[in-house]
Structures are given as C-alpha cells and as structure tokens.
Amino acid sequence: MNSISFDHTRFDAAIVDLDGTMVDTLGDFAEALNRMLSDLSLPPVSPAAIERMVGKGSEHLILSALSHVMAPEAAGEAPARAQALFDRAWERYQHHYLEINGRYSAVYPGVLEGLKALRARGLRLACLTNKPTSFAKPLLAAKGLDGFFEQVFGGDAFERKKPDPLPLRKTCEALGTVPSRTLMVGDSSNDARAARAAGCPVVLVTYGYNHGEPVRGVDADGFVDALTELAAAPA
Ligand SMILES: O=C(O)COP(=O)(O)O
Numbered sequence: 001m002n003s004i005s006f007d008h009t010r011f012d013a014a015i016v017d018l019d020g021t022m023v024d025t026l027g028d029f030a031e032a033l034n035r036m037l038s039d040l041s042l043p044p045v046s047p048a049a050i051e052r053m054v055g056k057g058s059e060h061l062i063l064s065a066l067s068h069v070m071a072p073e074a075a076g077e078a079p080a081r082a083q084a085l086f087d088r089a090w091e092r093y094q095h096h097y098l099e100i101n102g103r104y105s106a107v108y109p110g111v112l113e114g115l116k117a118l119r120a121r122g123l124r125l126a127c128l129t130n131k132p133t134s135f136a137k138p139l140l141a142a143k144g145l146d147g148f149f150e151q152v153f154g155g156d157a158f159e160r161k162k163p164d165p166l167p168l169r170k171t172c173e174a175l176g177t178v179p180s181r182t183l184m185v186g187d188s189s190n191d192a193r194a195a196r197a198a199g200c201p202v203v204l205v206t207y208g209y210n211h212g213e214p215v216r217g218v219d220a221d222g223f224v225d226a227l228t229e230l231a232a233a234p235a
C-alpha cells in the first residue's frame with residue numbers, strides 16, 4: 001500500500017465491497033443484461049461498455065444499458081425511452097440474474113486468503129455492495145464467501161446507496177464499530193467517496209471496475225493489487 005502502511009491494530013473491522021473487489025461479475029452482468037435486452041427485442045451490449053456502467057446499482061445499470069443500445073439517432077430521447085421500458089426490463093433482468101447468478105463470474109485471486117487473514121487478526125467483516133441484497137447473498141454463498149461476513153447489505157438495504165456515506169455509517173452501526181477504526185475496501189471512486197464522507201479509512205484494489213477510469217487517480221488512503229496485501233503485515 002502506498003500512503004498508509006497497514007497496521008491491524010488501527011482497525012476493529014473492515015467493510016468489503018463485492019463487485020470488482022471480491023468477485024469479477026462482469027460475465028454475470030453481461031449474460032443477464034443481454035438476456036433482458038433480447039426479451040425486449042433490443043440489440044446486445046458489450047462487456048467493455050458494461051464495465052463502465054457497473055457500481056451504481058441495478059437501476060442505474062439497466063437504464064444505462066437501455067440508453068446505450070437505443071438507436072444513436074434518437075440519443076436525445078434515449079433516457080426517456082429507457083425510463084418507459086424500465087419496469088419490464090427490471091422484471092426480466094431480475095428473473096435472468098437470479099437464474100445465472102455466479103455462473104459467469106469468478107472470485108479474484110487472493111480474496112479467500114485475504115479474508116481469512118483479516119478474520120485471523122480479529123477484524124470483524126461486513127459486505128456492503130450496491131447490488132441488491134437478494135443477488136448479493138446467493139452470490140457470496142455460491143462462491144464460498146458468505147461465512148466471513150457478520151453482515152451483508154445490498155444497495156436496497158438503506159435509503160441511499162454509495163457514494164452516499166449513509167450505508168457505511170449504518171454498516172458501522174450494525175457492526176458496533178466507529179468509522180475511524182473501520183476500513184473500507186473497494187474498487188471504485190464510489191466506495192472511496194462514501195468512505196471519505198463517512199470518516200472511514202479506504203483502500204482500493206487495482207484490478208476492479210472504477211467506472212472505466214484509472215483507479216489510482218481516486219482519492220484513497222492506499223491501493224492493493226490483491227487482498228492478501230492487506231494481511232501481509234505480521235500479526
Ligand atoms: O452496482 C452494482 O451492482 C455493483 O456494486 P458494488 O461494486 O457496490 O458491489
């Protein structure tokens with residue numbers, strides 16, 4: 001890590017993001033979105049385009065994908081047309097996502113070892129994602145990651161999503177920890193902005209999505225190439 005050296009005595013808990021941090025879910029997003037678009041007789045969207053849309057929850061993802069595939073000549077009208085299709089699109093997306101959840105995704109290298117080491121050092125763990133809770137819990141279970149977390153909160157768990165600080169504050173409350181001793185581990189500016197505003201130190205992984213932007217440009221306390229680096233310091 002660059003600007004803070006990882007001293008475990010500084011933290012009582014860690015809040016860990018899901019998509020782009022623990023699991024590479026781009027394949028699941030692509031499969032569910034393209035099945036949804038096909039049901040709506042719309043053309044498919046490429047994984048490269050989807051990568052830039054991920055991280056702000058399912059509603060944002062669906063509206064972005066719908067606008068993206070609508071005819072370029074109607075670009076100005078695309079948001080309104082996307083909104084009109086939203087209810088049917090959301091129903092189809094949910095149906096397909098729950099069916100394929102985890103099948104086209106993989107846990108990043110170092111995640112299991114990193115989480116094990118954090119737990120072994122006595123840190124309490126919560127998962128906080130903008131993904132709906134009903135998608136997040138079965139995904140964690142399918143990937144063998146559910147046992148690490150005392151709490152799992154999705155984008156629908158609180159009134160507002162990251163980058164708002166509310167979900168981090170509420171997660172700290174649920175863990176019974178103070179933000180200044182609760183490390184946020186994420187992959188995007190969304191996670192970092194939420195953490196800064198909540199008063200949590202924040203570390204970002206370098207391999208995630210970050211809305212298609214270079215992650216090292218984000219204001220964070222440190223960057224790691226794998227979660228194992230968080231546990232590298234001697235216990
Ligand atoms: O927007 C999503 O569904 C994914 O969000 P996450 O990076 O907060 O897990």
Ligand SMILES: [Mg+2]
Pocket residue numbers: 017018019020021055186187188208
């Ligand atoms: Mg993420």
